[in-house]
Every structure is written in C-alpha cells, then in structure tokens.
Amino acid sequence: MEAKTKSERFVQARKDMWESLRLTLLKISKRGLSSLKEQEAAEFPRLYRMVCTDLAEAKMLKLSPDVLFYLNDMIGQAHKHLYSFPSLRMSSIKEFFRVSLPQIALKNWVFLIIAAVTFLVPYIISFAIIVNDPESAKELIPEKILNRMASAYKEGFTEERSTSSKGFMVSYYIYNNVSIDFACFALGILLGIGTLYILIYNGITLGAISGYIYGIGYGDNFIHFVTAHSVFELTGLILSGASGLLLGYSIINARKYSRRDWLKLQKTNLFTLVAAAAILTFLAAFIEGVISPSLLPYSFKTGVAIVSLTFVILYFFIIPIFTKRPTKI
Amino acid sequence: MKERTITIETPEKIQFVYSISELGTRIAAYVLDLLIQTVVILLVFFLLLGGTIYSMSQDDDLIGNTSKAFFLLMVFIIRWVYFVLFEVIMEGQSPGKKAMRIRVIRSNGEALDFETIVLRNLLRVVDSIPIPLIPVVGAFVAMMDSKSRRLGDIVADTIVVHEIKFDLKEPDFSVKLSHDRGRMENLKAKLNENELYIIRRFLNERTRLKAGREMEVALKLAQQVREKLKIQEDIDQPISFLERVYREHGS
Numbered sequence: 001m002e003a004k005t006k007s008e009r010f011v012q013a014r015k016d017m018w019e020s021l022r023l024t025l026l027k028i029s030k031r032g033l034s035s036l037k038e039q040e041a042a043e044f045p046r047l048y049r050m051v052c053t054d055l056a057e058a059k060m061l062k063l064s065p066d067v068l069f070y071l072n073d074m075i076g077q078a079h080k081h082l083y084s085f086p087s088l089r090m091s092s093i094k095e096f097f098r099v100s101l102p103q104i105a106l107k108n109w110v111f112l113i114i115a116a117v118t119f120l121v122p123y124i125i126s127f128a129i130i131v132n133d134p135e136s137a138k139e140l141i142p143e144k145i146l147n148r149m150a151s152a153y154k155e156g157f158t159e160e161r162s163t164s165s166k167g168f169m170v171s172y173y174i175y176n177n178v179s180i181d182f183a184c185f186a187l188g189i190l191l192g193i194g195t196l197y198i199l200i201y202n203g204i205t206l207g208a209i210s211g212y213i214y215g216i217g218y219g220d221n222f223i224h225f226v227t228a229h230s231v232f233e234l235t236g237l238i239l240s241g242a243s244g245l246l247l248g249y250s251i252i253n254a255r256k257y258s259r260r261d262w263l264k265l266q267k268t269n270l271f272t273l274v275a276a277a278a279i280l281t282f283l284a285a286f287i288e289g290v291i292s293p294s295l296l297p298y299s300f301k302t303g304v305a306i307v308s309l310t311f312v313i314l315y316f317f318i319i320p321i322f323t324k325r326p327t328k329i
Numbered sequence: 330m331k332e333r334t335i336t337i338e339t340p341e342k343i344q345f346v347y348s349i350s351e352l353g354t355r356i357a358a359y360v361l362d363l364l365i366q367t368v369v370i371l372l373v374f375f376l377l378l379g380g381t382i383y384s385m386s387q388d389d390d391l392i393g394n395t396s397k398a399f400f401l402l403m404v405f406i407i408r409w410v411y412f413v414l415f416e417v418i419m420e421g422q423s424p425g426k427k428a429m430r431i432r433v434i435r436s437n438g439e440a441l442d443f444e445t446i447v448l449r450n451l452l453r454v455v456d457s458i459p460i461p462l463i464p465v466v467g468a469f470v471a472m473m474d475s476k477s478r479r480l481g482d483i484v485a486d487t488i489v490v491h492e493i494k495f496d497l498k499e500p501d502f503s504v505k506l507s508h509d510r511g512r513m514e515n516l517k518a519k520l521n522e523n524e525l526y527i528i529r530r531f532l533n534e535r536t537r538l539k540a541g542r543e544m545e546v547a548l549k550l551a552q553q554v555r556e557k558l559k560i561q562e563d564i565d566q567p568i569s570f571l572e573r574v575y576r577e578h579g580s
Contacts, residue, residue, distance in 0.1 A: 005502065005525050005578055007500070007502070007526075008502040011500055022499075052341045052343040053343075055343055055345065062521060062523065064500065064522045064523065064525065064526040065523060065526050066500040067500045070499060070500050072346060073494055073497055075345045076337075076347065076493040077493050079345070079438065083438070083439060085420050085441055086442060088443065162390060164393075164394035164395050165390070167398045168394040168395070168398040170398070171402045171405075172398075174401075174402065174405060175401045175402065175404065178405070178409075179409070183454050185451060186452050186455050187454070187455060189452060189455050189480055189484065194455075260483075260486065263484055267445065267448060267485065271444035
C-alpha cells in the first residue's frame, strides 16, 4: 500500500462531509436556495461552518495547495448563498419614505442651501440682465432656440394638446430632467466642481430664457406654464445638487475617518438624496407634461403649486421633527 | 503578471480569497453589455419606425407621439436602469459580466444591497467623460487602482472579482508511479506539503511535456530536493529519484 501524505490523510477523514456540502451547493446553484428540503436547509449552515474550521486547520497545517484551493472555493460559494442579497421588504420601503428620507434631507441642509444658492443666484442675475435687454440673450443662447421659445409662449393657451403629445412630453421631461439630476450627482465626484458647474450653467441658461420671454412681453404666458410644476422641479434639482456636493465634500473632508470609511458611512445619505431628487423630478415631469400646458385656469395651476409647496414643507421640514429617531451618521 | 486577490473574512472569522478581475475582462464584459443595449435600442427603434410608417394614414399624431414617448423612455431605461436592474436580479452580474464569469462584490464580502448597486452605476457617467459610452476615464482610473476599481467602485466600496468556479475540483492524491518500488530511506529532513504537491503534479503531468523539457524539469526539481534533504547520492535518473523520495513521505 502506498504511503499517505499528511494532506491525504486530512482529506480522507473529511471527504464525506465535504462531498455533502458540495452536493448541496450544486443543488442551490442549479435550482436555487428554495429547492432545499427542510433538513438540507438546516444542515447547510452547519456544514459550511465545519468546512470553515477545516480550512483554518488546513492553513495552519500548511497542507497541499490543491486542498486549500478546494476549501477556499467551496467556502466562497457557500458564503455567497448564505449572505446573499436581502429581499426588499415592504416595511423597509415604508420606513425609507416615512423616516429616513425626510430626516436625511433635513440633516444635509447645508448642502441644500449651497445648491439652492448656486442655482438661484446665477438665475436671478441672468434674468435681471436679460429682461432689460432681451437682445443680449443671443450672446448666451442660440437664436434658433430663442425663436422657438418665443413662438411657443406667444400664443398662450388656446388649444388643448392631444393626450398622445402630452404623453410624449412627459417622457421627454423624465428623460431629460432626471438624467440631469443623475449627472449632477455623479459629477460631484470631481470634488463637487462638476455639480457646481451644472447648477450654475442651468441657472444662467434658464434665467436667460425666462428673462428673454419676459423682456419681449410674453411673461404672463410663461408664468401660466411654469407655476404648476416649478416647486417639485426646483426641489428635485436642489436635492440632486446637494447629493453631488455631499459626494464632493465627503472626498475633500473625511473628518477623523479614512476616506474610504467616510464614503462608506455616507452611502445611505448619498443614495437617499439622489433618490429623492429623481422621485420629485419624476413627479414634476408628469405635472409639466399634463397640467402645465392644459387649458385649466391659472388658479388651478397655482393650487397645484401651493399643494406641492405645502407637501415639500411638511415632508422635509415638519415631519422629521416629529419622527425623531437616532440616525447613524 | 501576478494574480491579484482580495481576502474576505467571513462572520465566522475564516478568511477566503477571490481573485480580482483584470481590466481586460471587465472591458470585454462592458462591450458585451453595450452591444446588448445597442441591439435592444435599435430593435425598439425599428419596430416603432415600422409601426409608425405602417399606420401613417390613420392617426399619425397618436402613433407618432406614442412611439416617440416609448422610445425616449426606452433610452432612459437602458441608460440608467439596465445595470442596476441586472445587478439586483442577478446578484452582482449583468449579462456581459455573466458571460465573462465576473461578479461585483462588496469589498468586505457582505451582500450587495440596493443603494450600493445604484451608487456604483450612477457614477458610470463620469467614466465616459468626454465621449459618452466610451469609458476612457473609467479605464484609466481602474488601470491606476491596485484593485482595478473604477470611480463607482471606489465610492460604493465594491470590487469586481472572478466568479468562483462552479465545478469544484476535488483534491486528487493519486500519483502515477513507475513499477520501481524503491524508497529513499533514512531521510534527515522531510519535504513539506507544498513541495510534495509540486512533485505530485510533475509526476502526474510530466508526460504532457516534451521529452527534453521533461528531463530538464525533473533534474531541476531533483537537485532542489537533494539540496533540501541533504541527500548525498548522485542523480542519474531524476524521475526515479523523485518517485523514491515521494514514496518515502507519509506515514
């Protein structure tokens, strides 16, 4: 009979146990965790822990590399199944909207204010300059676009748009505005500069367009159009700006943590802000596509704006005070 | 190049390793995903175009607008939702990654969660500055990073690793030995398990080497073994020498 090495004796003693874990893993990867019978499911973590102990021992005994690889890969596979993606529970989604989202938004008020100022100041300046001298808008914005805007607001609201063209506008606003939100967040990685650029650029451009419309005398129609969706759209843009600024600032100043750990702690904040931005912009797109261009009276559109504003104030400022709960960071 | 690995510590305090995917594999996976995305968009585009032309005579406004709306939403979904959706339902993989046998994991080995997946994928925009869809920045950052992470991976604390082999190869200790039953007795020292593994592999796979190369490797191995074990004899037949040493080991 051949002599046996240390590794071989080690393997022989445990082979059967390893084999049953291997078969369980094979079954899971073919038919999923739910295909395990009750007894197998109970056995699985126990086998896994025993193989874990074997790997530790095998490492200590400095056994043959193929034994180590085998155990390593088996544990890796089992680990993946045991600690897999948590299924989204209804209760955690509720908790997210009821507690986390408004609290996190309020906690990051500094970034919200900076984002708001970075957008609004360029907007006001650009508006103020161009409303007094509409022709100068041509320095900033292609004449073609200005002419199209002018003719769009010239007529006022005389004819109801068809349902299908409203549908098209809704999807266009989702596509365009939510994309801007996401880009505004992502560009925050350039130490926040990318986000500032998007906010300022949008402030100047939108300020110039609205200034131009006002300057040439279609101001009433313009207000009539933008009132209803303005609250959600602005809040959305400011939230996405805040998420980008938070990202940039987290990289610049990691406080007492390593940059990596600090970013890890900020993940929930970042996700929540950008998700809130996307949701509000999404809602704004529906209002902008359906209510804003409709023939409904101006009072109705103002009503929509007031309701949205009340909602934003209640949700982001009042509710967090009453749902006080210790948060992580 | 040396294979780079990441060590994961399980809650049981056991460490195991994944090998980190190299940049080339990731680019291949990305190209595959891009291809799938392009095909889907083109398919939707031509279907809608066909539908629009076909029904032009009836109500062109309705069909045209609906098609345009649907198309824009489709582009939006492909651009922002594709990777998130697949990495959620395929637990860290997209179709391209699956084909290349790689997977996203969190660097501490914990399960991926929704916010991690969203963050790492939103940051794709920055990878493709200044040319959309061509991730020059992403590739550059990944090239510089010791774990091949792009910006999204760094922010979300994820790493892309090679999928652990599905069919595990059980350790095999059988050795192909010749008929010579001789042993190398009275050794002053012993080989360790790692060295025995190398000899075992050589003895099992030597016939796959070219004849000249086989002798060359055998001689080299035998010389090292002789040195380690302080054996005095000359090596005339290195393979038989290795076999005799191997037989002597064990109980």
